[in-house]
Amino acid sequence: MRKLVAIARTGLVAVLLHPLRSGATLFCLVAVLTPYVAGVGVARGLADAAETSVRMGADVYVTGVRFGRPAPVPLTLLDAVRGVPGVREAFPRIVGEIALGSDHVPAVVVGIPADRVPSAARFVDGRMFASGAGNELVLGAKLARKLSVEVGARIPPFYRNRSGERVSKVVGIFRADLPLWEANLVFCSFETAAQLFDQEGFATSLLVRCEPGYRDSVVAALRRLPAVAPSGTEAGPVTPIVTTRDDLRALLPRGMAHLEGIFQVHFVLAFAVGIPLLMVAAGLGLSGRRREAALLKATGWMTDEVLLQGLVESLVLALVGASTAVLLAWAWLDVFNARGIAGIFLPGAGWAPAFRVPFRLAPVPALLGFAVSFAIVSTGTLYSTWRAATAEPAMALR
Amino acid sequence: MNPLFEARDVRRVFRSAAGDVRALDGVSVAVPRGAFLAITGPSGKGKTTLLALLGALDRPTSGLVLFDGEDLGGASEPHRARVRRRLGIVFQASPMIERLPLWENVTYPLVPRGVRTRERRRLAAALLERVGITGRDAARPEELSGGERQRLGIARALAGKPEAILADEPTSDLDRATAEAVVGLFRELHAAGRTVVVATHDPVLEAMATDTLRLG
Numbered sequence: 320m321r322k323l324v325a326i327a328r329t330g331l332v333a334v335l336l337h338p339l340r341s342g343a344t345l346f347c348l349v350a351v352l353t354p355y356v357a358g359v360g361v362a363r364g365l366a367d368a369a370e371t372s373v374r375m376g377a378d379v380y381v382t383g384v385r386f387g388r389p390a391p392v393p394l395t396l397l398d399a400v401r402g403v404p405g406v407r408e409a410f411p412r413i414v415g416e417i418a419l420g421s422d423h424v425p426a427v428v429v430g431i432p433a434d435r436v437p438s439a440a441r442f443v444d445g446r447m448f449a450s451g452a453g454n455e456l457v458l459g460a461k462l463a464r465k466l467s468v469e470v471g472a473r474i475p476p477f478y479r480n481r482s483g484e485r486v487s488k489v490v491g492i493f494r495a496d497l498p499l500w501e502a503n504l505v506f507c508s509f510e511t512a513a514q515l516f517d518q519e520g521f522a523t524s525l526l527v528r529c530e531p532g533y534r535d536s537v538v539a540a541l542r543r544l545p546a547v548a549p550s551g552t553e554a555g556p557v558t559p560i561v562t563t564r565d566d567l568r569a570l571l572p573r574g575m576a577h578l579e580g581i582f583q584v585h586f587v588l589a590f591a592v593g594i595p596l597l598m599v600a601a602g603l604g605l606s607g608r609r610r611e612a613a614l615l616k617a618t619g620w621m622t623d624e625v626l627l628q629g630l631v632e633s634l635v636l637a638l639v640g641a642s643t644a645v646l647l648a649w650a651w652l653d654v655f656n657a658r659g660i661a662g663i664f665l666p667g668a669g670w671a672p673a674f675r676v677p678f679r680l681a682p683v684p685a686l687l688g689f690a691v692s693f694a695i696v697s698t699g700t701l702y703s704t705w706r707a708a709t710a711e712p713a714m715a716l717r
Numbered sequence: 718m719n720p721l722f723e724a725r726d727v728r729r730v731f732r733s734a735a736g737d738v739r740a741l742d743g744v745s746v747a748v749p750r751g752a753f754l755a756i757t758g759p760s761g762k763g764k765t766t767l768l769a770l771l772g773a774l775d776r777p778t779s780g781l782v783l784f785d786g787e788d789l790g791g792a793s794e795p796h797r798a799r800v801r802r803r804l805g806i807v808f809q810a811s812p813m814i815e816r817l818p819l820w821e822n823v824t825y826p827l828v829p830r831g832v833r834t835r836e837r838r839r840l841a842a843a844l845l846e847r848v849g850i851t852g853r854d855a856a857r858p859e860e861l862s863g864g865e866r867q868r869l870g871i872a873r874a875l876a877g878k879p880e881a882i883l884a885d886e887p888t889s890d891l892d893r894a895t896a897e898a899v900v901g902l903f904r905e906l907h908a909a910g911r912t913v914v915v916a917t918h919d920p921v922l923e924a925m926a927t928d929t930l931r932l933g
Contacts, residue, residue, distance in 0.1 A: 322831035329828055336816045614812050617774055618826035619802035619877060621795055709794075711776060713769035716812060 326624050330631025334639075337607070341636060344696055348640030349647065352688045354660065356648035359684040361657050361664050364677035373567045375437045377526035378534055380567075381409075381541060383557035390557050391521035393549035400525055403540040405533025410435055411522030413512035419474060419505075420466045428505045430512020435526075440500065445470035445491030451510050457491035459501040461674045480517035487511075502674030520549060538563055612707035613715030622708045629704035633697035640696070641689035645680065652678040719786035721881055721912050722748040722771045727780035729766050740766040743780070746930050748914055750880075753907045755926035756916040762933030764916035765809065765885050771914060772806050772883045773797040802830070805874030807884035811866040813858035819845060820854040823872045830877070844872040849898060864895030871902055881912035888919045900925065 334341045381400060383392040392411070400409045413430035433447050436457075448455035458468065468474065472489045479485075487507075495501050513519045529537045538561055546556035612625050651657065657676040662669055665676070707715055729741040741763040748754045748771075756764045769775040770782045773789050782789045784800050792800070813822050820841035827837055842854055848868035850861070858866060867887060874882055884903070888896035900921050907913045907925070915922055923929060 321833070322829055325828045325831060325834075329825075332817075336814070610812065611814060614814065615825070616798065617772075617801065617806055617808075618873065619798060620826070620829050621798040624829045711774060713766075713775035716774075716808065 323627070326627050327631045330628040331635055333628060333632045334635050344636050344699075345640050345643065348637070348692050348696065349644050352641060352644035352692060353647045353651065356644050356680065356684055356688055357651045357657065357660050357678075358663065360648060360652050360678040360680045361661055361676060363679040363681050364652075365664055367679055368677045370568070373564060376564065376567070378529045378564055379527040379538055379541065380562045381525040381527060382523070382560045382562065384560055385555060385557050391518055391523060392525055392559065393547050393557055394520050394522060395550050396544070396547045396557075396559060397522075397525060399544055399547070400527060400541065403537055405530050405537045405540075407528045407530050409525055409527045411509055412524050412526050413509060413516065413518070413521075414523050415512070415516050417505075417515070419462075420468075422466075424462070424465055425503075426462055426505050427503050428507060428512055428515060430507050430509045430515075431526075432509060436506055440493040440495045440504075440506065443492055443494050445489070448490055448506065448508050448511070450508055453508065454485055454487040454511055454514075455490040455507065456487050456511075457493055457506040458489055459504045460492050460494045461502040462505065463489065463492045465502075480514060482514065485514070502672075534563070608703050609707035609710070609715050612704055613710065613712045616708060617712040617716065625708040626701060626704055629700045630697060633700045634693060636700075637689055637693035637696050640692050641685065644688060645685045649680055652676065652680070718750075719783070720747040721750045721752075721785060722746075722914065723781070723783040723786075724767065724770065724777075725781040725783070727767070727770060727777045727782060729763070729770065729775070730778045741770075741777075741932075744930075744932065745780075748912060748928070750912055751907075751910055753903075753913045753925060753927045754915070755923045755929045756914065756932065757918065757923055757929060758932035764932055767930075767932070768883050768885050768914065768916045772804055773800045774806070802826075802877055803880050805877060805879035805882045807867075807870045807874045807882065807887050809885040809887075809889065811870035813866070813869065815857065815859050818855045818857060819850065819861075819869060822858060822869065824876050826873065826877050840876065841872075844875055845869075847875075848872045848902060864891045864899075867891060867895075867899060868902070871899065875906075879911070881914065882906055884913070884915045884917075886917055887915065888917065888922060896921070 381392060381396065383390045383396075394411060397409060397411060400406060410432050412435075413428070415428050417426055417428055418424065419426050433450055436447065440457075442457075443460060445457070448457050456474070458466070463469070466474070468489050470489055470492060473486050474489065493501075493506070495504075507515070509522070513521070527537065527541070541559065541561045544559050546558040548554070548556040615625050615628075616622070651660070656672060657678060658671050661672045661676045665672070724744055724746045727741055727744045728739070731738045731740055744763070744767060746754070746767075756767060758764060766775070770777055770789075771784075773784065773792075776782075776790050780790075784803075787796075787800075789797060789800060814825065817825070820838055823841040823844055824832070824837035827840075832840075838854070845851065845854060848871055850865055850868060850872070853860075858869065861869060871884075871887070874884070882903070887903070888899050891899065896919065900919070903913055903915065903922065904925060915926070917923060
């Protein structure tokens with residue numbers, strides 16, 4: 320054991336003995352690993368935020384399809400939903416995208432009853448919007464800052480529809496635990512949202528909360544509801560689609576995995592390019608390594624002892640490289656707010672996101688990064704060491 | 718009793734793009750324990766090659782190289798490494814691990830033998846003193862003169878308490894005074910009962926030898 324520890328120590332010393340070789344290897348490792356760890360951190364952070372959103376939402380969502388494509392849900396369906404035994408409450412919601420202000424800042428409008436605004440949104444200024452079509456808006460703090468508006472400000476023209484042009488008033492500003500809400504969301508009454516999108520009599524979804532223990536029977540009953548034709552129009556019927564919170568939870572990882580998967584494919588490509596670079600760096604100074612291995616063997620070291628030294632050297636380099644990459648990734652995400660990488664996962668976030676990008680540095684990607692680094696560095700190091708160690712010492716020393 | 722080293726009709730051919738080079742062609746020699754063999758001859762006649770074969774640093778193209786009666790040419794690599802641990806080899810250019818301090822260089826061969834660092838430092842200090850390099854344990858090999866490097870190489874060869882010393886041109890490129898100091902060391906080692914094999918052009922070393930093998 321003492322012998323192995325002594326050889327391992329020489330591997331550690333070898334890292335310091337060859338600063339150029341070690342430095343080049345570490346540089347390549349950190350350059351390849353840091354974006355990977357940071358990217359996965361953003362993906363995990365977004366997944367957490369989405370999970371929180373789902374948790375704060377309803378038990379069941381009713382949306383509609385026509386021609387197999389998403390379609391607004393006629394409000395005439397609401398009474399049928401409320402009539403299902405076990406439904407505690409059901410209310411309509413409109414979620415849609417608009418561009419605000421003269422700069423056309425993109426925002427997501429959520430039109431819901433005032434008493435249904437999620438508890439995660441906390442007022443920092445102003446008040447809640449009034450019921451009815453009062454054109455009153457409550458903005459996320461970051462969005463308000465981006466638009467340079469305060470409570471009492473008017474946003475002209477907020478929209479144009481069949482009733483004419485409307486100017487809306489900012490009555491409140493909120494903060495939320497979810498940074499994306501602060502940066503994107505506008506809350507308003509359901510009626511205001513219906514006018515804004517010129518879709519009166521429709522909702523994008525119906526949110527249903529169930530009595531305890533009734534969820535399955537409610538879902539079964541809702542799935543039996545017939546297609547509903549909107550009143551007052553000649554449009555065909557809309558078929559209700561029922562989605563539970565669990566369904567969303569199941570979809571969420573798939574959606575995030577898709578984004579993460581795309582990122583990972585890019586990363587694998589980057590790594591494929593980096594591997595030869597890393598191997599060259601790890602095997603840098605091949606003649607020096609060859610001569611050193613030959614000298615060790617000539618003075619009585621065995622081949623496996625020389626290889627063990629190289630293995631420990633690789634292990635130390637991989638460990639230092641992976642740890643440095645995790646530290647830099649943390650700095651990138653926390654100090655520099657995922658500048659440059661958030662846009663991969665959040666279209667529209669741009670180079671420098673205006674909101675706090677959620678992230679979570681999980682141990683698994685860091686460990687995976689370490690394992691991959693170790694495999695590559697040890698391949699580069701051990702291959703060159705093995706070639707030197709298996710040659711006759713006299714030949715290698717010539 | 719077996720000779721410690723023996724070569725029987727040894728040939729060593731180096732293959733290269735320019736054609737085969739016969740470094741040794743049918744050389745035979747036996748070195749009894751405690752002997753002092755000087756291998757002499759003009760440059761390029763295979764002195765270094767024969768020394769490498771006897772020291773288990775290379776394998777012959779044909780013929781037998783025996784150490785203590787065992788064939789080295791066909792032996793496994795671990796067995797050959799174990800043989801090398803019984804030998805002290807002094808190389809012509811005294812290659813060192815340049816960034817390691819002298820004491821580490823001297824006792825690096827002892828690392829895989831599990832000798833403690835403290836013991837290695839103590840042994841290195843004693844060996845360095847013995848070869849005339851005192852108080853510079855922490856210096857780097859690059860700070861040494863040619864003669865000092867050669868003596869450092871001898872100190873390293875002695876670190877493992879070898880049964881035999883193989884030295885390749887240990888006094889070449891040294892001034893007379895330094896060369897005499899090195900010769901003195903070999904005299905001491907031989908007097909202490911060690912088998913010594915030296916490839917040399919140095920008439921002083923040749924004169925000290927109990928046997929001489931002339932190549933070429």
